[in-house]
Amino acid sequence: MKRLNRRSFLAASAAMSASMTAAPALGAPTAPGVPVSPKKPAPAPQVAPRTGNVEVVIVGAGAAGIAAARRLAAAGRRFALVEAAATVGGRCITDTTLFGVPFDRGAHWVHMPEINPVAKLGPQTGLDMYPAPPGQRVRIGHRYAREGEMEEYLGGTVRASTAIADASRKNDISCAQALPKDLGGWRPMIEFVLGPFGCAKDLAEVSALDFAHSAERDNDLLCRQGFGALLTKLASGIPVELSNPVTRISYAARSGGVEVETARGQFEARAAIVTVSTNILSAGKIKFIPDLPKRQLDAAAKLKLGSYDHVALELPDNPLGLRPDELVFEKSDSTRTAALFANVSGTPLCVIDVAGSFGRDLAAKGDAAMFDFAQSWLTGLFGTDVGKAVKRRYATHWNDEPWVLGAFSAAAPGGQPSRRVLMESVNDRIWFAGEAAHETLWGTVGGAWESGERAADAVVKSLGRKTG
Numbered sequence: 001m002k003r004l005n006r007r008s009f010l011a012a013s014a015a016m017s018a019s020m021t022a023a024p025a026l027g028a029p030t031a032p033g034v035p036v037s038p039k040k041p042a043p044a045p046q047v048a049p050r051t052g053n054v055e056v057v058i059v060g061a062g063a064a065g066i067a068a069a070r071r072l073a074a075a076g077r078r079f080a081l082v083e084a085a086a087t088v089g090g091r092c093i094t095d096t097t098l099f100g101v102p103f104d105r106g107a108h109w110v111h112m113p114e115i116n117p118v119a120k121l122g123p124q125t126g127l128d129m130y131p132a133p134p135g136q137r138v139r140i141g142h143r144y145a146r147e148g149e150m151e152e153y154l155g156g157t158v159r160a161s162t163a164i165a166d167a168s169r170k171n172d173i174s175c176a177q178a179l180p181k182d183l184g185g186w187r188p189m190i191e192f193v194l195g196p197f198g199c200a201k202d203l204a205e206v207s208a209l210d211f212a213h214s215a216e217r218d219n220d221l222l223c224r225q226g227f228g229a230l231l232t233k234l235a236s237g238i239p240v241e242l243s244n245p246v247t248r249i250s251y252a253a254r255s256g257g258v259e260v261e262t263a264r265g266q267f268e269a270r271a272a273i274v275t276v277s278t279n280i281l282s283a284g285k286i287k288f289i290p291d292l293p294k295r296q297l298d299a300a301a302k303l304k305l306g307s308y309d310h311v312a313l314e315l316p317d318n319p320l321g322l323r324p325d326e327l328v329f330e331k332s333d334s335t336r337t338a339a340l341f342a343n344v345s346g347t348p349l350c351v352i353d354v355a356g357s358f359g360r361d362l363a364a365k366g367d368a369a370m371f372d373f374a375q376s377w378l379t380g381l382f383g384t385d386v387g388k389a390v391k392r393r394y395a396t397h398w399n400d401e402p403w404v405l406g407a408f409s410a411a412a413p414g415g416q417p418s419r420r421v422l423m424e425s426v427n428d429r430i431w432f433a434g435e436a437a438h439e440t441l442w443g444t445v446g447g448a449w450e451s452g453e454r455a456a457d458a459v460v461k462s463l464g465r466k467t468g
């Protein structure tokens with residue numbers, strides 16, 4: 001997901017003339033073979049404590065958990081990092097077995113490298129980071145939008161974003177209510193780009209204030225080995241207890257600490273940093289004793305995850321004639337639309353992103369419906385029988401991932417202050433972190449990372465107070 005607004009207008013305008021020329025052929029490797037079942041990359045060997053006394057237990061080894069662990073390690077604190085899944089990374093995970101090339105099942109754009117802590121750490125990993133091409137292209141039927149049409153669309157996007165920001169200063173209504181009435185034939189596409197594509201929800205479900213607070217996300221890096229691979233590298237050397245769900249956190253202990261029960265044992269600690277998604281919190285998959293205060297439960301409910309999935313198609317020999325990493329939208333006339341991220345890092349991998357209520361309904365119908373939509377959508381736009389060109393294919397189902405249950409958070413109208421509530425500690429024993437606990441970088445890996453660092457700093461400060 002990206003957020004495309006004011007800066008996009010400039011970037012896309014600059015890119016427009018270049019995008020009118022023919023696309024070069026790709027020097028992409030084509031991995032041979034038949035469809036394979038999804039396998040996640042093998043975890044790095046790590047030895048972690050399974051039970052016992054530590055100062056802090058970190059629940060979840062996604063971006064926030066890894067960041068918190070690095071911070072605590074740097075502060076010389078004893079901690080356990082406990083992860084339910086078999087790998088680290090959470091919603092930022094790269095698979096290399098499905099297509100023989102890196103496929104990011106979740107996040108792929110490293111947004112705003114100038115302020116993104118993960119981008120800043122990238123060079124230390126030795127992985128290949130490079131700028132994503134600026135701007136986007138738009139299909140209108142079988143052709144690309146002309147320069148004047150791109151100006152209309154980009155101008156409409158800027159006006160829509162400005163109207164949402166203006167409305168949010170008066171009242172926190174939904175983004176849909178704030179949209180200008182005169183977006184004409186561009187309205188469905190603008191609604192898709194700002195809503196499902198940018199926030200994983202339809203604009204009617206997104207708080208104007210939350211949208212206005214979020215930082216622009218239109219200047220990105222990509223990692224040739226995958227964003228998930230980058231995160232895994234940043235976790236190397238940190239002991240993680242994998243495949244070990246936390247089932248219960250008791251913060252009633254007279255000792256003034258927490259007891260954290262996992263599938264394989266129990267930890268006693270002075271504090272816990274909980275980085276699970278808001279949908280996992282709301283689903284009650286971790287039992288808190290006593291129950292979490294209503295304030296925190298309400299906050300999680302107002303920051304529910306939206307729906308965002310990738311339908312990945314291997315299209316050898318570049319049948320769509322696109323450049324590496326091109327982003328293509330459609331001038332659509334309904335919500336039944338998608339975004340195309342083409343020839344990822346110069347490979348034959350093309351990713352069709354479906355999101356919001358349409359994406360949710362489609363994903364619920366299963367793989368066959370997702371493949372059918374993606375192939376017929378591309379065929380309709382490019383006039384090439386994409387079904388015949390597809391070699392291997394795979395669709396994500398983030399709403400069904402048992403340890404995530406969705407894509408990323410966008411506040412419901414009136415729900416923006418919930419982000420700050422999630423940043424409060426519960427009795428100085430439990431701290432929440434994760435993408436939802438960030439006011440400007442919510443829904444991003446960089447935001448999750450910063451929130452993990454913030455929670456770790458707060459815990460270190462609190463531990464210092466308790467010992468001092």
Ligand SMILES: Cc1cc2nc3c(=O)[nH]c(=O)nc-3n(C[C@H](O)[C@H](O)[C@H](O)COP(=O)(O)OP(=O)(O)OC[C@H]3O[C@@H](n4cnc5c(N)ncnc54)[C@H](O)[C@@H]3O)c2cc1C
Pocket residue numbers: 001002059060061062063064065082083084085088089090091092105106107108109110111244245246247275276277280285286308309310398403404406407408433434435436442443444445446448
């Ligand atoms: C399809 C998709 C595309 C995206 N695109 C981008 C993008 O291009 N750029 C970008 O910056 N962001 C993107 N995002 C958002 C980004 O991936 C997330 O914001 C970020 O990865 C969230 O990190 P986190 O640490 O908050 O949560 P998570 O990654 O969800 O980490 C939480 C961890 O907790 C674990 N867990 C859950 N329950 C338990 C339990 N009971 N016990 C122990 N562990 C538990 C989970 O397994 C998980 O590993 C995308 C997300 C999706 C789904």
